[in-house]
Amino acid sequence: MNGVAAIALGSNLDSVGGDREANLREAVERVRALGEVVRVSSFYDTAPVGYLDQPRFLNGAMLLRTELEPVELMRGLLGVERDMGRLRTGVVGKGPRVIDLDLLLYGQSVMSTAELVLPHPEMQDRFFVLEPLAEIAPRMVHPVLRVTVEEMLKRLKSGLG
Numbered sequence: 001m002n003g004v005a006a007i008a009l010g011s012n013l014d015s016v017g018g019d020r021e022a023n024l025r026e027a028v029e030r031v032r033a034l035g036e037v038v039r040v041s042s043f044y045d046t047a048p049v050g051y052l053d054q055p056r057f058l059n060g061a062m063l064l065r066t067e068l069e070p071v072e073l074m075r076g077l078l079g080v081e082r083d084m085g086r087l088r089t090g091v092v093g094k095g096p097r098v099i100d101l102d103l104l105l106y107g108q109s110v111m112s113t114a115e116l117v118l119p120h121p122e123m124q125d126r127f128f129v130l131e132p133l134a135e136i137a138p139r140m141v142h143p144v145l146r147v148t149v150e151e152m153l154k155r156l157k158s159g160l161g
Helices: 020-032 068-081 127-136 149-158
Strands: 003-011 036-040 042-044 057-068 100-106
Touching: 003 020, 003 068, 003 127, 020 036, 020 057, 020 068, 042 127, 057 127, 068 100, 100 127, 127 149
Parallel strands: none
Antiparallel strands: 003 057, 003 100, 036 057, 042 057
């Protein structure tokens, strides 16, 4: 399989590698081992969602052309998170993190397994995902909703969801 994946990036903690922006840039560099980075969005300063008692996030998005299957790619992204110091056990869900990499879309793939759900089940409800993704892939289509990223963002802004 050779596909284009949309990946969300987020960070709200400093690390040994630097601040939030340095963490995002480091993650992009590390993801290059998984395929060809086609585009990277600007980074957006955003308020936390869900668990609010934490620092603000810096979010972005990237497009990756890869030969990895979706589950293999997700495992690779989790490996990047782990190698950068992301802890997933013994921490608050949706809490502070050095790096967060979410596989949003993989071409027109639709799947639901214990390891991965595609498309990402909450992407259409998240400004911090859609704004950076719309910057780099406004015409990318959600395979279930059958609307573009640009349209999802427009709907979210208008309150239509």
